[in-house]
Amino acid sequence: MPWYYAVAERDHEIQNPTSAEKIAQLGNYLRLGPESRVLDLACGKGGPAALLASTFGCSVLGIERAPEFVEAARERVAAVGVGEIVEIVEADAHAVTLEPEAWDAALCLGATFVWDDLAGTLAALTPTVRPGGHIVVGEPYWRQWPLPRGTDDQGFVALRETVARIESAGLALQGLIASSEDDWDRYESLHWRALEEWLAANPTDPDAGEIREQHERSRDDYLSFERELLGWAIFIARKPG
Ligand SMILES: C[S@@+](CC[C@H](N)C(=O)[O-])C[C@H]1O[C@@H](n2cnc3c(N)ncnc32)[C@H](O)[C@@H]1O
Known part of the structure; x- marks a missing residue:
């Protein structure tokens, strides 16, 4: 069967409701530079990894499970000319051993389900980041709370409560890049x-x-x-x- 998302995301460079400009803004907030080491878990077709590496010169290790997306990510990285500093590994991110305090930033954009939810993702990613480094998560939240009767919350909460979940993992919120209606x-x-x-x-x-x-x-x-x-x-x- 043609995998639904491989068909649906054929033309996406970034597989989330955000933009190249906002990914560059993320790199600015992180103060990325050629010395920075970034881990991108569930990196998809490598859009964010290629953008960050080409804009800031940082090195990126991307982990992605779907072979179609791994292939697309490797092609993108080569096309953008950052093959020397970006590596894409085909693996289940949940099963990968994450080296302690090895990264300046660990990203999970749009895939907290890999560790069940936001709390599970923060618990998995925090140890692999150096002290003073950053954990970056792309996550849905509800704009209105409570939700209209009968709406399934899908495990997501309102913005303030999402941030409270980050704070209760012992982390300080340092930046927020929200999607617009156009995104x-x-x-x-x-x-x-x-x-x-x-x-x-x-x-x-x-x-x-x-x-x-x-x-x-x-x-x-x-x-x-x-x-x-x-x-x-x-x-x-x-x-x-
Ligand atoms: C919404 S997409 C986001 C992709 C990318 N982070 C981006 O922003 O463009 C979610 C990605 O998670 C990947 N994924 C799902 N489960 C995974 C797992 N266990 N390990 C690695 N990648 C996984 C999917 O194949 C898909 O590429």
Whole structure:
């Protein structure tokens, strides 16, 4: 079966509702430079890794489980000319042994589910960052709380409560880069275009029905409540030391 996200994210450079400018802003907040060592867990197609390395000259180790995305990430890194300083490893990030205090920054943009949730991700990533280094998490939050009756919270909470979860892991919030409505619309529209084009080109594929169903369900959720209620932000947290 064509993996849904491999079809849907065919045209995404960054597989989250954010932008190249905001990833550069992240690098600025982290004060990245050629000496910096960055770990990017669940790095996807390597968009953020390639941008950070090409903008700041930092070295990046990206870990990604999906072979299609690993291949795309390696191609992007080579195309951008940062192959000397960016390495992409195909692995389950949860199963990788993370060396203690080895990184200036550890990133997990849009994949806290790998360690179950935000708390699990912070617990997994904090030990691998040096004292005074940064843990960076891209995570959804609800813009309105409580949610309208009947809305599944999907395990996410409001912005202040999301930050409280970071603080209760012993970390200090040092930066916040929230997604705009345009970031969200671009992220969603790239899904819709890729899926509609794939469905038009593969009408008799045995999985076409299932892919259309998932595409339409996801688009309807976005249009009917997520566009208004769901936020997403990059949270930059500092480890004490
Ligand atoms: C929403 S995408 C974000 C990709 C990238 N961080 C970005 O911002 O462009 C989530 C990524 O997590 C990857 N992923 C899911 N489970 C994983 C795991 N256990 N180990 C490594 N990567 C994983 C998916 O294949 C996907 O590329």
